[in-house]
Amino acid sequence: MMYSMALALNTDQEIINEYCSGDSNRAATLFVRKHQKFVYSVALRYLRSHDDADDAAQEVFIRALKNLRSFRGESSVQTWLYRITINICSSIVRKRKFISFFTRDDGSEIELISDTISPQQHFENKDFEKHFEQMLLQLPEKQRETFALRYFDELTYEEISLMLGTSVGGLKANYFQAVQKLAKLLKNSEFMKNWGKA
């Protein structure tokens, strides 16, 4: 049912129009579902915690939906959401630093196993996720963000350029360097050598 509605309203502008003039609940759901993975993955890269990324994503959508009627379309919705996400994540990081200053929080994360996938699949995914995350963390921030936005979120260079404020040429160079470094890191890692042997 929801997917059929999503097909009926597949562009951001249609969803915004629906939100402003018609059924705001339905449009809000479509809006969130359309962008939730993008917002969540940006927040996760920034915060490195699934719980924080989840909270941040909710906060981003609440702020976005409150201001959706005043969205003027000067940039794409994704660019707009990216900026909101970065602002909220920065705020969360500041709060986290402030709290850890007083509580000596080591920043370690406790994660729950999802109940929708098998434990074996979960741990395989979990291991790879962690390994890949470690590889990603070895990249400079600009390269890491460019790689993520291009590789995972499949954004165009023009969209990424608007988000990061870097020229398209610079982004292409960053992307190549990020892929090159990741390939070397993964190729030399023990994890990848043992991949599939278990």
Next chain:
Amino acid sequence: MTPILTHKQVEEMLPDYAFGRLNAEDSIEFERSISVYPDLSQELQDIHSVFSKVEQMDFNSILENRTRNISVRVRERLAVNNTRNNTIFKTFRLIIPTLGLAAMALFFFTSENSPFNSIRSKSLSTTNIRPIQVVSTSDVASIFSDDINEGALLAESRVHQNNSVIAFPSQVSTTLDELIADNLSISTDDSDNDNTTQKDINLDNLNDSEIQNLLNELNYENPSNL
């Protein structure tokens, strides 16, 4: 064969080609050019071998699992926020006008400059006005000489029998008022100091002779000066 693309251009297109995100035209151009750059050919092979394993991971489904309830939770939080905002809005919508009305009422009843007080004081001061515009009919002739046509003057005057007030034509009335107001001052005994104070006189209570004396006191000798 001269390569169409430079080393840098091939380098920039390499990741997208490796992950299958180049369009058909760019892919053909890339394939024609990369064979000229062996270092980039080697890079492409390494990327293919490593990322073929990476791409087995379904990051999309991982994210899907992580984010599946966000829309529900966002709507719940929005509903809570809206309820809270509505309550606050309703409260302020009642409180602010009430406070405004209370402040206005306070201003009306307490301020010295308030319109309410000025109306009240004006009404009080109005009751104290006592016009000096009273002259006996018989004195008119003695006051005014030949310069003013006595007959016409008397014809125009209206005698109010009940209160003994005579209304003169406006020219004479104004002149008479000015004359009396400029010259009449009566010192009061009940004042605490020696200063003489101007006091309104009610001429209703004066008889003709008293008014005559009053005019004599004003040294009115030549009515033609009027």
